[in-house]
Amino acid sequence: MNSQTLYHYSLYYWVKQLHQSPLDVSNSLCWEGVEKGSQTLDNERERVEAIVGEYGASRDSLISVLQDIQSALHYLPEHALRTVASQLSLPLIQVYGVATFFKAFSLKPRGEHIVNVCLGTACHVRGAPAVLDEVKRRLGIEPGETTEDMKFTLETVNCLGACALGPIVVIDGNYHGQMLLGKVKKVLREIERRTQRDETHE
Template sequence: MEFNLNKVDSVIDKHPAKRDALISILQDIQSEYNWLPREAIIEVSKKLNIPLIDVYGVATFFSQFSLKPRGKHIITVCLGTACHVRGGPRILDEFSRRLNIKAGETTEDMQFTLETVNCLGCCAIGPVVVIDGEYYGGMTSRKIDSLLAKHTKVDSNQ
């Protein structure tokens, strides 16, 4: 399948074509795709006139960037100490079972990626799960189905 560069070009065009804008451009591309496709990185390198190796250097230096395909919906389960003692691992297992993937993996249909984090800075409301940037505290296994439905429903309404 041919990669459509139009979306990437319009993201790049919103920024000054300067090296200083590189991180912001990569952040915007990642929020568009949830990861940094190779074709997008090549386009950034060409348009900003920055050697490809330097763009990759930045993309691999910052852990916020992913060079691996990620799903449309990102689920992050906190396994920091506070969330761990309040049942974080059980929540992770439940997501894992329902989606049939392990932490760090993406469902075959590219809908969901399951990730873990060590603390989100809101331990008091643990166990915490973040789905597509929305925080859910006091997480229980019972809430999982409705949250998955809620986030997939957003798609069908678009």
């Protein structure tokens, strides 16, 4: 089949479908399937719309928009992706593809603090598995999971390129080198204390 017949083929189906059911590009499906308190959902929606509004309707800003939503909500909810797609007039699959491609984006809710334990070769021989076990025990979660209070998400990484400091634990972008079992306790407690302080201030 050459390109011209292919074109006719597609045109035929396009016209056929157009007659059968006019394309519905409205946003009716937008907020379905989200089980949450309506207040938090409204709050989330507002924040997402504010973020998308900041960038205008430029398609190039897709990743920036997603990054901002990710840092505001700690994850990318389905309704946010649908809003982004309709606002930037991109197909939803393109937004979804980008969101699933980069590890910085998460479709599952993530905790406030991301704990990254390095399991690279250098960290491994310096005792990273023991450190990981300790973090798992303290937080009560497996790698990839989030604590129930949505405070911590535990992740592992294969190498951070700072092998001299191994074993390394990165929490919210702060590198904690030469980790010991006792140090894990100290660092985690410090973060908990800081969040509590922030909460009481608020």
